Amino acid sequence: MDKMPQWADIVLIPLISLILAAVLSALVILAIGENPVAAFKLMVEGALMRSAGWGYTLYYATNFMFTGLAVAVAFHARMFNIGGEGQAMLGGLGVALVALYIPWPHWSLAILGATAGAALFGAAWAYIPALLQAKRGSHIVITTIMFNFIAAGLLNYVLVNVLRPKGSMDPASANFPDATKLPTFRDMFSTADNIMFRGAPANVTFFLAIAACVLVWYLIWRTRLGYEIRAFGFSESAARYAGISPVRITVIAMLISGALAGLMSVNTTMGESERLVMNSTEGAGFIGIAVALMGRSHPFGVFLAAILFGFLYQGGAELALWTNIPRELIVVIQALVILFTGALDNMVRMPLEKLFLALRRRNV
Amino acid sequence: MDFLTIIQVLDSTVRLATPLLLACLAGLYSERAGIFDIGLEGKMLAAAFFSAAVAYATGSVWLGLLAGIASSLVLSIIHGLASITFRGNQLISGVAINFLAAGITVLVAQDWFQQGGRTPSLPREARFNPIDLPLSETVADVPILGPIYSELISGHSILVYIAVLAVPLTWWVLYRTRFGLRLRAVGENPAAVDTAGVSVIGLRYAAVMICGVLCGIAGAYLATALQAGFVKDMTAGRGFIALAALIFAKWRPWYALWSTLLFGFLQAIALRYQNIELGNFVIPVQFMDVLPYILTVVILAGFVGRAIPPRAGGEPYVKER
C-alpha cells in the first residue's frame, strides 16, 4: 500500500522543499546585510508587476522549459544528463549556421530551420556520451560534464577563428539577416495605443517550448517509445528480459534530451541576441536540473518550475541592478532547490509519511 | 626543448598536480567507503575562497588553511546528510554542492570585498611560500641532478610536500589499519560491516569528513599557494579532473599519484605552449585547454584499461534481512 496520497507526493513535497529553499535563501540575504522582504518585493516588482517584467520572466522560462525537459527525459531513462549546458551551446552553433548560411525568405521558415539545426547539433553533442555509456559503461554524469568543458572550448575556437567577421574584436558571429528576426511578444501583443512587453526579449519561441512540453508528455506516457524509456529507467534487467535494447534506449533518450537542450538556443540566439555570442547559455543548462527535479520530471511540473525560475532569474537581475546582491544569489537558490527536491527528498518525505500514517491510523 | 625547459615544465607539473592529487585522495576515501562525490569541485572552491579571505583578513595563512578546511567540511556534512542519513541520490547532492559553492563564494566575496567576486591579492606573508630544502643552493650547480633537486624537488610550498606524503599515509591507513579494513569493507559490502556490529553510518561519515579535509587543503593550496588570492570559479573543473584521475588510478593511492601527475603534466604543457605549431599544422590553444577533459573521456571510455569501482558505490545502505 502506498504510504501517502498521490497529491502529497506531487504537490506537498515539492512545495515544502521550495519553502525550505526559500527560507534558507532569505537567511543568506540577511547574512549579507540585506532585507529579504524588501528583496522579494523588488523581485516581484521587477519580474511580475509590469508586462515588460513578464516579458523577461517568460523569456527565461522558455530556456528553462527546454533544458528542464531535457533533464526530465533523461531522468525517465534513469540517466543524469548534466550536459545540457554544452548541448545548448552546440545548439546555438546549429542555429547560427542555419541562420547565416541559408537565405530564409520569412521568419516562420527560419524558425523551423533553426529548430532543426539546434536539435540536430544538441543531439549530436549528447550522442557521444550516450554511446560511451551504452557501449562502454562510461558514467554519463562525468562524460557530460567533460563535454560541457569541451563544448566551451569548441565554441570559443569556432567563434574566434571561423565565424567572427573580419575586423571585429568580439568573439561572436555576424548579425543574422533581418528575415530571421523572430516576432517578440511586443510585436505580437501590442496595439497601436498600448505598447506591451516593451524592450522584453520574450518571443514566439515560448510557444515552441509549450508545444515541446505537450509533445514530451505524449512521448513519455502515450507512446511505445515512452513506455520503453520508462521501463528501462525503472529496471534495466527487466527491460533486457522484454527485449528492449539498453543501448538503443540509452542512445535515443539522450538524443531526445540533447535535442531539447539544444532547442533553447532558438530562443537565445535567434530570438534574442540575433547572433551567436560566447556565453549565450548563461547556465540555463544547469538550471534545467533544478527545474526537472522540482517538476518531478513531469512536463507540466517542468512548465510550472520553469516559470518559477524565470521569475527568480528576472527578479535576481533586478536585485543585482538595484541592490548589492549579485546575480549569483540565483545560483545559490538553484543549489538549494536541487538539494532539497533532489538529494534531501527523504528529509521532507519521511516525516510526512509518518504524519499520513498516523492520520490514517486515527481514522481507522 | 632543452634540459632547463624540461625541468621547468616538470616543476610546473608538480605544482599543478598537487591540488589534483589532494582532491583525488579525497575522492578515494569517500568512494572507497561507497559514497560517490562529484562535489569535490565545490568543496575545493569554497575552501579556496574562505582560505584566501581569512588569510587576507588575519594575515595568517595557517588560519586561512583552517578556514578553508572548515568550509569544505560544512559541505561534506551536507553531502553526508543527503547521501548517508537521508539516503538521497549522491550525484544530485554533489551537483547541488557544486552550485552552492559557486554561488556562495561570489555572494560572500562581493559582500566582504566589493571586488566583483574576488578577494584582494594576498600579500606574501598571507600565502604559502616556496620552501628551499637543505643544500638546494649548494648542489644547484651539479649537472643534471643539481637542477633536479634544487628546481624540481626543492622550492615548493609545504602543502605540496603534505600532498605527496599523503600518498604513502593513505596506503598505510587503507591496507594496514583496522579503520582501513573497515573502510574498504563498507564500500564493498556494507551489510557485512553492519552485521559484524560496526556502524556503517559512522564509517561513511568518517570517510566523507576525511574527504572534506583533503578537499579543504586542495582548495587552500589553489588560492594561497598556487595563486595569490581567490577569483570566481578558480577551480575550473579540477574537481572533475581529479575524479577522472581517481578512476584512472583504479581507486588506489600510488596509482593516484601517477595519474594526477599525468594530468598535471598536460595542464603544464597547455599553460606553457599556447598555439603549438607542428610544421604547417597549428594546434590551437583551445585544444590544449580542453585536452585534459578529452583525455578524461578517453579514460572513462575504458580504452586504457578497465576499472572496477567499489561494489557498493553510489548506493545508500538500507538494512535488509
Next chain:
Amino acid sequence: MTAPAIELKGISKAFGPVQANKDISISVMPGTIHGIIGENGAGKSTLMSILYGFYKADKGEIFIKGTKTQIPDSQAAIAVGIGMVFQHFKLVENFSVLENIILGAEEGVLLRPSLAKARKELAHLAKEYELNIDPDALIENLSVGHQQRVEILKALYRRADILILDEPTGVLTPAEADQLFRILDRLRDEGKTIILITHKLREIMDITDTVSVMRRGEMTATVKTSETSPEALAELMVGRKVLLRVDKVPATPGKTVLEIKGLRVIDDKGVERVKGIDLTVRAGEILGIAGVAGNGQSELLEVLGGFAEGTGSIRVNGVALPLSGKGADGQARRHAGIAHVPEDRQREGLIMDYTAWENIVFGYHLDPEYQSGLLMDNTGIQTLAQEKMDRFDVRPPHPKLAAKNFSGGNQQKIVLAREIERNPDLLLVGQPTRGVDIGAIEFIHQQIVNLRDQGKAILLVSVELEEILSLADRVAVMFDGHIMGERAPDQTDETELGLLMAGITEMPDKPIIQAIDEQFDHQQKEREGEQNG
C-alpha cells in the same frame, strides 16, 4: 533447572499497516536445535532480525540465559553470544577469509596482530569442529558451501554460543546440506544452541529437537519434533490440509519443439557458464532442469529467452534462432513462439513501479493489437488486464495498482497470465514458485500442467528438487555448465539426483562430501588455468 538459552515473551512488530510479528513467545533450551518453519512472509525472518538487533520490537521482552536483555543493534547481539548466518552471506567478496573473520572483531588499531591471532584461532576451530578452510583464500574463489563455513566460523570466532541459521540449505547440494547438518550436530554436542529457520519440512524432521510453526506473523504451535509428522506441520503452516503432490496424467509427447545442440554461454566476466549442452523438449512434455543455483541454469534460460548471447545451435519447430547479434533478443524470441516466466519476477518479469495493466503487455508492448494510431491503446490494454486478472484470480483485481503492491504469488500470477495466454509453442519457466505462498503454488503448478496437456513444450528450471520431481516428465541435471544426465522422475530418487547435482555420475567409494570437495577443487584449478591462459 537450567534457564533457556533464549526466551522471547510477547514479541510484536508492525511495519506500517502490516503486522509482521504478533505476540510471539518461544523458549529454546541450551544444547538443542530448534526449528522455525513457516511460509514466505510468515514473519520468521523479522523475528530473527529482532533477535539480531536489526529491528526493535514494538512490544515484548527478550531473555538470554535467564537475563532480560535489550538488543538495540548487532553489536549487542554479538556481545550476548548470538551469531547469525544469513541466507545471503554477509561477506566481502574480494577480502580473504581471514580478513572477513576479523572484520569488526579486530584486536587493535593495527591489522597485523589481529590477523596473526585469527589465524591461530582458526586452526583451532577447524580442528574442534571439522571446519577446514584456507584462511588466505579470497571469498569470491570459494564454493557456496565453503562461504557458509566462513560465516559459521565468523560467529564462532566471536564466541557465539547461540547460532541462528536462516534458510541455510537453499544454495547447497543435498550432500553439502548433509555435511552442514553434521557440523550443526557437532556444535549441539558441544553445548551450542542452534535456531534453524527453513521452509523445508524434511530438514526440520531430520535435525531439529523442537520446532515452532509460524503463520501470518503468529506462532501457531511449538512441538517436539519426535512427536509430529510432516503432514501435521504442513497443515499448521498453511492452516488447512494441503496437497503436496500435483495431479497429472502421464505425458503424451509429440514432435520435437526445442532442440539445443552444443550450446555454450560465456558471461560478461569471461567465465564459461554453459559448457556445450544438448537438450530436446517435445510438445506436450515438461523437461525439468535440476541443479544447485549457479550451475548454468540461469544462463541457459537467459540465452533461450534472448537476453544473453551464446554459441551453438537452438532450433524451435525446426527453425534455427540466432544466438548473438541481430535477432537475438527477447522480441525476436517472442515472435518465434517462446514465452518466458523468468526466474526473478521482481528484477526481470515485472516492472515493479508499473501498474498491473502496464505489466500485462510487458514484452509484447510492440504488438499492433495494443496500438491505436501512433499511440498505445491504454484503455484497451486496461480492459484486457482486467479480464486476465479475473481469469487468473489475481488479488486484489485492480489493474491500476502498481506491481510492487501485490504479494509474491499474485505477482507471479500476473506474469503467468501474460505469458501463458499468448499461446506459445514453448514455455520457459524459472523458479515458478520461489517466494510464493502455498495456496498460489498449487494454482501455478496446475496452470503449467494444463499448458502441457494442451500440447505445449515446457522447459522448467527449479532448484527445488521436490518441485522438479512432482512436475517434470523428464529430469535433466545440470552441474558446472554440463548436463550430467537425464532420468525419469519415477525411476530415480533424491540421493541419485543429489549426486548428479554435485557432478558425480557414479557412486563413489569415498565419503560423498570429500568427493564433492575434490570435484570443486578440480573445477577451481581449471578456472584459474583459463584465466591465466
